[in-house]
Amino acid sequence: MRLPSILYPVEQAFRYLYGALPFSWRAGAQYRRLRRFLSEAQWWDAERIREWQTERLGWMIRYAYENVPGYRHLYEKAGITPADFGTLEDLPAFPLLEKSFVQTDIRAFTSRSVSPRNLTYLTTGGSTGVPVGFYHTRVNRWMEDAFMHAGWEWGGWIPDQKTLTLRGWFQGTPKRFFWYNPLRRELHLSTYYLTVETYPQYFQIAKQFAPLFIQAYPSAMTFFSRLILERGDAGVLQPRVIFLASETIYPWQRELIARAFPTARIFAHYGHTEQAGLGHWCEYIDQYHFWPFYGYLELLDSQGNPVPLGQVGEIVVTSFWNYGTPWIRYRTGDLGILAGNFCSACGRNFPILSNVQGRIQEFLISQYGRLVSFTALNVHNDLFDHVWQFQFYQDTPGKVTLKLLPRSEFSKNDLNRIQQEMSSKLGEDFSLETVCVEQIPLTPRGKFKVIEQKCSLDWIKETIE
Numbered sequence: 001m002r003l004p005s006i007l008y009p010v011e012q013a014f015r016y017l018y019g020a021l022p023f024s025w026r027a028g029a030q031y032r033r034l035r036r037f038l039s040e041a042q043w044w045d046a047e048r049i050r051e052w053q054t055e056r057l058g059w060m061i062r063y064a065y066e067n068v069p070g071y072r073h074l075y076e077k078a079g080i081t082p083a084d085f086g087t088l089e090d091l092p093a094f095p096l097l098e099k100s101f102v103q104t105d106i107r108a109f110t111s112r113s114v115s116p117r118n119l120t121y122l123t124t125g126g127s128t129g130v131p132v133g134f135y136h137t138r139v140n141r142w143m144e145d146a147f148m149h150a151g152w153e154w155g156g157w158i159p160d161q162k163t164l165t166l167r168g169w170f171q172g173t174p175k176r177f178f179w180y181n182p183l184r185r186e187l188h189l190s191t192y193y194l195t196v197e198t199y200p201q202y203f204q205i206a207k208q209f210a211p212l213f214i215q216a217y218p219s220a221m222t223f224f225s226r227l228i229l230e231r232g233d234a235g236v237l238q239p240r241v242i243f244l245a246s247e248t249i250y251p252w253q254r255e256l257i258a259r260a261f262p263t264a265r266i267f268a269h270y271g272h273t274e275q276a277g278l279g280h281w282c283e284y285i286d287q288y289h290f291w292p293f294y295g296y297l298e299l300l301d302s303q304g305n306p307v308p309l310g311q312v313g314e315i316v317v318t319s320f321w322n323y324g325t326p327w328i329r330y331r332t333g334d335l336g337i338l339a340g341n342f343c344s345a346c347g348r349n350f351p352i353l354s355n356v357q358g359r360i361q362e363f364l365i366s367q368y369g370r371l372v373s374f375t376a377l378n379v380h381n382d383l384f385d386h387v388w389q390f391q392f393y394q395d396t397p398g399k400v401t402l403k404l405l406p407r408s409e410f411s412k413n414d415l416n417r418i419q420q421e422m423s424s425k426l427g428e429d430f431s432l433e434t435v436c437v438e439q440i441p442l443t444p445r446g447k448f449k450v451i452e453q454k455c456s457l458d459w460i461k462e463t464i465e
């Protein structure tokens with residue numbers, strides 16, 4: 001909701017005053033308590049973590065069974081009760097939660113014990129474009145901040161510093177594409193209006209602001225970095241850390257961002273709007289350390305069995321903090337590889353995800369059901385040098401449209417080369433059409449997708465092995 005304009009300066013002034021106080025003071029006692037707990041518990045041994053998780057999981061299952069009709073129904077159908085949970089090994093006996101269950105009947109999956117006043121409605125972009133709606137409570141606010149800040153600290157984050165964001169939270173308008181939030185000292189730049197034409201304004205504002213940190217979608221940051229390199233502005237902005245999240249990060253993107261921001265450390269985390277699972281890179285290793293106090297992680301194959309270490313599985317999570325819409329054995333649709341349950345570099349007994357391969361829908365599907373990830377297409381050479389952005393679009397297995405946003409020097413020759421090279425990389429079970437477009441739309445959340453996959457997710461799951 002937009003505030004009437006007369007109130008806006010007053011509200012903004014209030015934010016400035018209040019924002020002058022340290023964040024940890026403003027965030028409240030629960031936030032501070034959880035931060036203290038995490039700073040100690042992150043060093044616990046495996047046994048102590050298991051004990052903590054077992055108790056918490058048992059509690060969550062009982063809570064869901066007693067307060068959430070959808071879970072009670074699922075468990076009754078499976079002939080199981082909370083009493084059947086004693087150790088972590090008992091968890092697989094409890095049914096998995098599909099996104100579609102919540103999509104179909106959100107009321108059934110909302111807790112009866114939380115007052116509606118304490119529920120906030122949120123949605124996440126569904127795999128096939130159908131959003132999943134769910135509820136958070138006030139707990140989610142301080143809990144999320146506490147975990148995020150604890151993880152970011154491994155990457156060099158410090159509170160109350162100037163941060164620039166290039167994410168989807170703020171949309172703006174073509175004329176007002178930025179907004180400053182003094183409460184968090186965050187300057188939000190809209191990803192929606194960043195174009196070749198508006199770049200000079202974006203860069204000027206960012207330069208004036210001189211942020212210590214940047215938070216961004218990898219795709220938006222890649223595009224911004226491309227423009228920076230193109231205009232010879234590399235190294236002018238000198239953030240200490242660039243925090244990336246919400247999308248798969250491809251090596252070529254990291255390389256490009258590093259060239260545009262040579263002084264910055266690139267640091268990433270894996271998380272999602274549901275807030276059921278979260279992992280950060282650590283001080284030393286660029287792999288996701290999954291927080292064992294945030295949620296319980298399982299990596300499963302399409303039959304629901306655990307996958308061995310080193311193999312791709314679907315990320316299935318159980319949240320310890322969601323009381324509005326509990327997530328118990330929730331199938332995220334994201335794929336990851338479990339490298340181990342311990343990081344020898346930092347010494348934390350956390351599950352280590354060596355790779356979050358992105359969402360199942362970040363694959364292209366051939367006419368025979370073969371899956372091709374974007375990573376496998378391996379675009380490292382100069383093939384796309386005369387293109388600002390590109391996107392693969394698919395709504396039928398075997399048929400792919402490659403959309404190109406061409407630069408001024410783009411020629412027929414480029415088009416032919418791209419068509420030829422990409423066709424041969426995709427293989428004979430694909431037919432590829434390459435088209436030039438004037439714009440590649442972002443998702444409703446302001447994300448740019450390299451692959452816009454419209455084929456049915458369930459169909460893909462059956463063929464993933």
Ligand SMILES: [Zn+2]
Nearest residue numbers: 282343345346
């Ligand atoms: Zn580590």
